[in-house]
Amino acid sequence: MNPASAQQLWAQLAAAGLTVGDMPEAQETHTPWYVRVMLGIAGFIAAVFLLGFVGVGLAFVLESKTASLAVGFMMIAAAYAVFRAAPHSDFGSMFALAVSFAGQALVAYGVWGVLNQRGGQPWVAIAAIEAILALAMPNFIHRGVSAYAAVLALALALASSGAEGGHRWPGRLGRRRAVAERGPVREARRRGDPRRLRSHAGLHPGRGLEFHRPFRNGDARPQCADLGHALDGRGACGSGRSCSP
Amino acid sequence: MIVPWVIIGRFAALWILWLAIANVAIVLYFQVRPGVLDIAFAGERALWALFAFNTAALAIWEPAARRIKWLDERWAPRLLAIASGTSITALTLHAILDWRDVSGMAMAYLFYPLWLAGAYAVYRRFMPDLFVLAGGCLSVIVVATAFLAKHLLRGSGEAAAFLLIAMAVIAMAAVCGWWLKQVAREART
Numbered sequence: 001m002n003p004a005s006a007q008q009l010w011a012q013l014a015a016a017g018l019t020v021g022d023m024p025e026a027q028e029t030h031t032p033w034y035v036r037v038m039l040g041i042a043g044f045i046a047a048v049f050l051l052g053f054v055g056v057g058l059a060f061v062l063e064s065k066t067a068s069l070a071v072g073f074m075m076i077a078a079a080y081a082v083f084r085a086a087p088h089s090d091f092g093s094m095f096a097l098a099v100s101f102a103g104q105a106l107v108a109y110g111v112w113g114v115l116n117q118r119g120g121q122p123w124v125a126i127a128a129i130e131a132i133l134a135l136a137m138p139n140f141i142h143r144g145v146s147a148y149a150a151v152l153a154l155a156l157a158l159a160s161s162g163a164e165g166g167h168r169w170p171g172r173l174g175r176r177r178a179v180a181e182r183g184p185v186r187e188a189r190r191r192g193d194p195r196r197l198r199s200h201a202g203l204h205p206g207r208g209l210e211f212h213r214p215f216r217n218g219d220a221r222p223q224c225a226d227l228g229h230a231l232d233g234r235g236a237c238g239s240g241r242s243c244s245p
Numbered sequence: 246m247i248v249p250w251v252i253i254g255r256f257a258a259l260w261i262l263w264l265a266i267a268n269v270a271i272v273l274y275f276q277v278r279p280g281v282l283d284i285a286f287a288g289e290r291a292l293w294a295l296f297a298f299n300t301a302a303l304a305i306w307e308p309a310a311r312r313i314k315w316l317d318e319r320w321a322p323r324l325l326a327i328a329s330g331t332s333i334t335a336l337t338l339h340a341i342l343d344w345r346d347v348s349g350m351a352m353a354y355l356f357y358p359l360w361l362a363g364a365y366a367v368y369r370r371f372m373p374d375l376f377v378l379a380g381g382c383l384s385v386i387v388v389a390t391a392f393l394a395k396h397l398l399r400g401s402g403e404a405a406a407f408l409l410i411a412m413a414v415i416a417m418a419a420v421c422g423w424w425l426k427q428v429a430r431e432a433r434t
Contacts, residue, residue: 030429031425032375034375034379035375035379035422035429038379038425039422041383042383042414042417042418042421043418045386045387045390046411046414046418049408050407050408052403052411053404053407053408056403057403057407057408058404090419090420090423090426091419093422095415
């Protein structure tokens with residue numbers, strides 16, 4: 001129905017007493033989901049090239065984690081301002097989307113550098129930021145992508161903190177995981193450390209998630225005090241094992 | 246072996262299942278028999294075979310769906326259009342980024358515009374379908390971006406090239422979004 005005939009119909013309905021007041025404004029055009037997905041993918045592509053621009057042209061930003069965080073948050077704030085200022089502009093929305101995606105990548109890079117990478121802290125921080133963006137950003141595509149990113153980051157946070165429970169890693173990941181988990185058991189057997197052996201073998205499921213975290217290269221050695229070993233006169237472990245005094 | 250079941254089933258999803266199995270068979274055939282000349286072009290030949298097969302299936306499905314009621318499901322030809330468009334887009338990207346195979350490059354440069362023009366003519370004029378048009382737009386954006394990246398990201402001035410390409414992608418996406426909204430509005434009125 002064109003606007004003129006709609007106006008005519010409204011006038012007829014008003015004359016018949018079925019409606020009152022002015023005709024409501026035409027609603028914003030409903031955009032199908034596949035058009036939104038297409039625009040979202042294009043936004044990602046543009047964000048990759050914007051990040052390339054930052055990486056090559058503004059290399060000092062990537063050299064400092066704090067600068068990455070600051071510039072990333074500024075880009076997200078700029079995108080929010082553009083979304084607010086020009087909600088119906090196609091170019092403005094696309095530009096803001098790309099700038100925000102690039103800003104989020106910079107923030108994630110900064111968070112990853114600032115926080116401890118071994119635990120789940122960076123993923124928790126990223127999940128929190130994405131959840132806030134999913135709630136605050138006045139753009140449907142952005143909110144959808146941020147919500148997905150928040151859930152994904154939260155899942156990775158849980159997995160990296162050892163809360164994956166009975167999850168089986170598929171294919172090659174599973175084999176790598178199995179090799180990684182076999183290592184500490186052998187190490188515990190070699191040291192004759194029954195407590196660590198039991199914990200890595202999963203015999204203490206009720207004693208906390210930490211017991212299921214696989215022993216990785218670079219982890220701190222077990223403390224003598226925790227294992228009940230006495231220290232000798234030189235401050236070394238009296239048990240003769242390779243634990244930390 | 247499932248062909249008789251698919252024929253007597255008279256069900257669009259069964260035909261899509263059969264087409265999916267045929268796609269897998271094509272890919273596996275080219276993995277098992279990579280070709281006498283050069284194993285490097287096996288992937289490209291498989292893509293050409295997939296493109297030809299899915300485009301032919303789409304060209305048969307659309308007119309058949311007008312006559313046969315149980316074939317008239319929009320999601321099925323859309324899946325075929327995705328398969329066909331993805332194949333020719335991948336082949337065009339291959340032609341842009343890897344120029345060693347001159348004949349393959351010429352074929353991709355010939356068939357890609359033909360496929361785009363055909364998709365526009367059919368899904369804009371004869372049977373409007375915004376889904377396929379949106380896929381075509383995304384394909385154009387990806388191919389144009391690859392072309393720009395291939396020719397601009399070399400030597401000095403990389404930073405400016407990155408920014409220029411990002412702006413070009415944003416502009417293309419904005420124009421495509423505006424055009425698709427116009428088409429959607431026309432379709433409603």
